[in-house]
Amino acid sequence: MTDPTFADVVRTRCSTRHFLATAVDPRQIQGILEDAQRAPSNCNTQPWxxxxxxxxxxxxxxEAMLEAADRQAYSPDFSWDDAAYTGVLGERRQEQxxxxxxxxxxxxDDREARVKAWRDNLRFFGAPHAAFLFMPEVGDGVRVASDIGMYAQTFLLSLTSRGLVGVPQTLLGMFADPVREVLGIGSEMKLLFGISFGYEDVSGLSARVRMERAPLAESVQFHD
Incomplete structure (x- = not known):
């Protein structure tokens, strides 16, 4: 069996929301982190x-996030507004x-089932591992956040190349305070989001969900 090409890895990566409880070998996790450490960053600052x-x-x-959710005690370090996604961006959100x-x-209209599914986010969808991505405050944060995004994509592609799966979760960033408290992290570090990862449970009901991508013409313009 031949190793997957880069194109194979990019095109097969997907956001999985059903995981097996099977732990990933620590050596595998170490390799993933070493891959992700090669991500580019502004002036090689590596702020993650x-x-x-x-x-x-x-x-x-x-448990800390679920308890905070029960109290509706959200503590995001960065703003989030559903209504800010208008036009085609809002349409894509709704379709997903x-x-x-x-x-x-x-x-x-099944509110109870939807709340239960929402809370599964805070259980990492059953994944045995999660990576929380923190960043320092530098200016308005845009440059550093873009660096974290490049790190996260490299992390996710490394997972895929090794037969593993992951899902980036903005919702985990809504509970920055309890995460910091449990992990003993100072308030100067800001939580952007988390990535749950492990082995995919292919029997999960959403295992076959694959979201389509917009045609290039909607995103790219060529200038000669």
Whole structure:
């Protein structure tokens, strides 16, 4: 069996929301982190601070986020506004949500089932590991956040190349305070988002969900 090409890895990577409980070999995780460390960054500043949770620390963080969610005690370090996504961006958001909930067999008006599915985010969708991506405050944060994005993509592609899967979760960033408290992280480090990762549970109801991408003409313009 031949190794996958770069194109294979890019085109097969997907955001998985059903995981097996099987832990990933620590040597594999080390290799993924070494790959991700090669990500580009502004002036090679490498501003990412990554905290991997597994085992008891994973459970403690999950419990803390769920407890905060019960109290609606959200503590995002960065603003989030659903209504800010207008036009085609809003349409794509709605289509993703519709496709996912339909795959789970959850009706639009089934609020109880939707809340349960939402809370699965805070259980890492059953993944045995999660990476929390923190960043320092530098200016308006845009440059550093873009560096974290490049790190995250490299991390996700490394997972795919090794037969593993992951899902970036903005929602984990909505609970920055309890995550910092459990992990002993100072308030000067800001939580951007997290990535749950491990082995895919292919029997999961959403395992076959694959979101389409917009045609290049909607995103790219050529100038001669």
């Amino acid at each position: 601070q990554v905290h991997i949770v597994s085992g008891r620390s994973r459970e403690a963080v999950s 949500g519709k496709t996912y909930y339909q795959a789970l067999g959850i009706a639009k």
